[in-house]
Amino acid sequence: MVGFEVGAVPFNSDGWGPPDATGTLNLSVPNHPSNVPFAPFSRSEKLGRIADWTRNLSSHNRPGSNHANKNPVDSAFDFSGDDSFATLAADEDNTFILVDSVPAKSGSNPNRPKFNPRWRSNFHNQRSQLPQRRDEEVEAKKREAEKERARRDRLYNQNRSSTNAGARRESSVFKSSVDIQPEWNMLDQIPFSTFSKLSFSVPEPEDLLICGGLEFYDRAYDRVTPRNEKRLERFKNRNFFKVTTTDDPVIRRLANEDKATVFATDTILSTLMCAPRSVYSWDIVIQRVGNKLFFDKRDGSQLDLLSVHETSQEPLPDVKDDINSAYSLSVEAAYINQNFSQQVLVRDGNKVTFEESNPFATEGEEVASVAYRYRRWKLDDDMYLVARCEVQSVVEVNNQRSFLTLNALNEFDPKYSGVDWRQKLETQRGAVLATELKNNANKLAKWTAQSLLASADMMKLGYVSRVHPRDHFNHVILAVVGYKPKDFAGQINLNTSNMWGIVKSIVDLCMKLNEGKYVLVKDPTKPQVRIYEVPPDAFENDYVEEPLPEDEQVQPPTEDAEALDDNAVTKEAEDKEPNAEPIAA
Numbered sequence: 001m002v003g004f005e006v007g008a009v010p011f012n013s014d015g016w017g018p019p020d021a022t023g024t025l026n027l028s029v030p031n032h033p034s035n036v037p038f039a040p041f042s043r044s045e046k047l048g049r050i051a052d053w054t055r056n057l058s059s060h061n062r063p064g065s066n067h068a069n070k071n072p073v074d075s076a077f078d079f080s081g082d083d084s085f086a087t088l089a090a091d092e093d094n095t096f097i098l099v100d101s102v103p104a105k106s107g108s109n110p111n112r113p114k115f116n117p118r119w120r121s122n123f124h125n126q127r128s129q130l131p132q133r134r135d136e137e138v139e140a141k142k143r144e145a146e147k148e149r150a151r152r153d154r155l156y157n158q159n160r161s162s163t164n165a166g167a168r169r170e171s172s173v174f175k176s177s178v179d180i181q182p183e184w185n186m187l188d189q190i191p192f193s194t195f196s197k198l199s200f201s202v203p204e205p206e207d208l209l210i211c212g213g214l215e216f217y218d219r220a221y222d223r224v225t226p227r228n229e230k231r232l233e234r235f236k237n238r239n240f241f242k243v244t245t246t247d248d249p250v251i252r253r254l255a256n257e258d259k260a261t262v263f264a265t266d267t268i269l270s271t272l273m274c275a276p277r278s279v280y281s282w283d284i285v286i287q288r289v290g291n292k293l294f295f296d297k298r299d300g301s302q303l304d305l306l307s308v309h310e311t312s313q314e315p316l317p318d319v320k321d322d323i324n325s326a327y328s329l330s331v332e333a334a335y336i337n338q339n340f341s342q343q344v345l346v347r348d349g350n351k352v353t354f355e356e357s358n359p360f361a362t363e364g365e366e367v368a369s370v371a372y373r374y375r376r377w378k379l380d381d382d383m384y385l386v387a388r389c390e391v392q393s394v395v396e397v398n399n400q401r402s403f404l405t406l407n408a409l410n411e412f413d414p415k416y417s418g419v420d421w422r423q424k425l426e427t428q429r430g431a432v433l434a435t436e437l438k439n440n441a442n443k444l445a446k447w448t449a450q451s452l453l454a455s456a457d458m459m460k461l462g463y464v465s466r467v468h469p470r471d472h473f474n475h476v477i478l479a480v481v482g483y484k485p486k487d488f489a490g491q492i493n494l495n496t497s498n499m500w501g502i503v504k505s506i507v508d509l510c511m512k513l514n515e516g517k518y519v520l521v522k523d524p525t526k527p528q529v530r531i532y533e534v535p536p537d538a539f540e541n542d543y544v545e546e547p548l549p550e551d552e553q554v555q556p557p558t559e560d561a562e563a564l565d566d567n568a569v570t571k572e573a574e575d576k577e578p579n580a581e582p583i584a585a
Contacts (some may be wrong), residue, residue, distance in 0.1 A: 027576045082449060123271060140199035151313075174524045177281040177302045184532040187518070188509070192276040192527040198501030205375040205455070208259060208386065209250060210354040214370040217344040217393040217404055217460070221480045226422045232464055232475040235342045238368045241360040242267075242304045244296045246287065250359050250374055255292060260376055260384035262507055264295035268305055269387055270449035272506060273499035277442040280326075281524040285539060286531075288515045293507065294527050298539045306333035312439035323472045324412055332472050333410050337539050340366070340408035340462045344480065345369055352394050352401070369393060371403070373454055379504060389454035405485075407447045409436055411465035412472070421465050426477050432463070433481075451485035453498060458482050467469045 125169070224230050245251055251263050268284055272295075284302060285296040297303045308329035309316055317324045323332075354371060361367045373389045391403040414420040419435045437444060451459040460482050467474040489496065509531070510518070519532050520540075 045442075060098075093257075109338075119546065160354055168339055175281065176283075176521060176524045178283045178298070178519065178521060180521070180532070181534070181538075187513070187531045187533055189523075189528050189530045192529075195276050195502050195505075196498070198505055199495075199497040200504040201497055202377045202379065202500050205377045207373055208254065208376055209356065209374040210371055211250065211356040211374075212358045212367075212371040213351040213353045213369065214371045214391065214394040214403075215347065215351055217395050217406075218344055218346045221344045221393075221462075221477070222482070224477055224479055226425050226478045229476040229478050230343075232336065232339055232477055235339055235344050235368070237366050238342055239361065239365060240338050240368050241544050243360050244299075245294050245388075246296050248359070250372070251386065251388065252350050254374065254386055260386035261291060262379070262383065262385040263296070264385070264387045266387055266389040266450045266453045267454060268297060269503060270446040271303060272503050273449045274442055274445040274494075275502060275522065275529065276527070277311065277445050278522055280307055282522045284520045286510050286518040286520060287508065288513055288518070290515070293510055302330075304334070305330040306337055307412065307440070307443055308333050308412070309416065309439050310443065311441040312416070316416070323470070324416075328472070329412060332412070336410045336475060337408050340387045340464060341406040342368055343477070344406060344460070344462070345393055361419065375453070375455075379507065383507075385455060385503075385507070389450065390454050391454050395458075403454065405447070405454065405456045405459045406462070407452045407459070408462035408464045409440070410475070411463070413466075413469045421478055425463060429479070429481070431497045441492070445492060446493065448485055448489050448494055449499060452489060459485050459488065480575040
């Protein structure tokens, strides 16, 4: 092989390039054509300015020269004075033809295409200006989008203008239903996203016992319309019972007879089954005694009341003594629901009695029309669930009896829902129901679940409204509509397999716990539930939680002459006593 000899590379300590004999910078490059400028011949070349070492740097630094204030290196890269290829570039530009005939901005070449770093954003802006379909569907979507945008802007402005009020609402409405004590131990938290994937099928239940008595439903109320509305009566002499699981003497007897492993009520089960639809906080007390499991509620629990506008996007007033606050509306809704369930009955003394009388009533006490069905479901080979289910009325057609559940939706102020029942119930009843399904999705789902648990043949929904929006004592019945529970469950997308899947997962989780007392709490701000281990004496009569200051406590509704509109106060309302009937525990 012929060896390759590397020549000596001189080192210039004073600057760039090889030094000459005198030690100064030599800008001439051997064997390289001089005075040949460089310019890209293709517009796709990503080339910038190059260093031209053939120029004399000293000439650029002469006084009075345009380059006198430039950096020497930048001056070496400057080709602004070289127009060797100006003619070639101009000829090449003449070959471009614009498709768009719109003249360009002043001072620019209208025939020269523009390629700038923002061409992508310009392209997207042009796409947004393309002609679109102008049919009814597109126009409807645009109108809905405009309405939604306006609504969000309105809510945003309201929230900005009432920051302090929003903080009070956050502390009053979106707070935990039970005070979490420091000594409580959180065992697990379950997000609602896991509940949607659960599914479990149960066989048909069996009735172990039916107690109480039922009055017949008055079919005349099916013909009530806003034109011939019926005034809602008050039944202060009839007692309503909200007894928890472990205080029920029938459930205690069934537990002693080992009829089941898990015991609950329809109110508690429906709360679990519809948990993913809930927004407000709630809690359920769980007691593990031996191999048995009891689901309870606390005395004065939120489960005894009915939520109003829980799933609505429109915020409720946050003033504690406002008749349209969340708590005041819950108490009002419970009061309406109880009175409605007794008014739509035929009160002629004719009742349907069952094996046992009302287990919670004393002798001679007037009780509301209700029947308790103690039913048993099979969850596993050796696990059964017993629940107390309620029905409020009965109808008899062709000597065949059918059980009914009675519940009432209440309208407190049309401006919150945007739908005036008195104008829409006769002509657009479906729109009214759709609005209620949007604003009260959890409440309607729980009523449907309770009807399914009780195997009711029909569920009656009443539409009850205030006489005047500022009068929360006097109400009228505008309409009563009946639905079959299974059909209604399909309309609101309530899956029975998913309902029982949620219950089965909670039961399996609790059966793995040690004996003791626990509480299942729905997080007030997040879609999840948490399980806490609590002391055995928690929620008992001798377990005193720190009370709220008196000025922060929300009082039950009382008749306030100043709150009522003078035009809405009738002589009948003045003669009657204000109804602030508490719900019997």
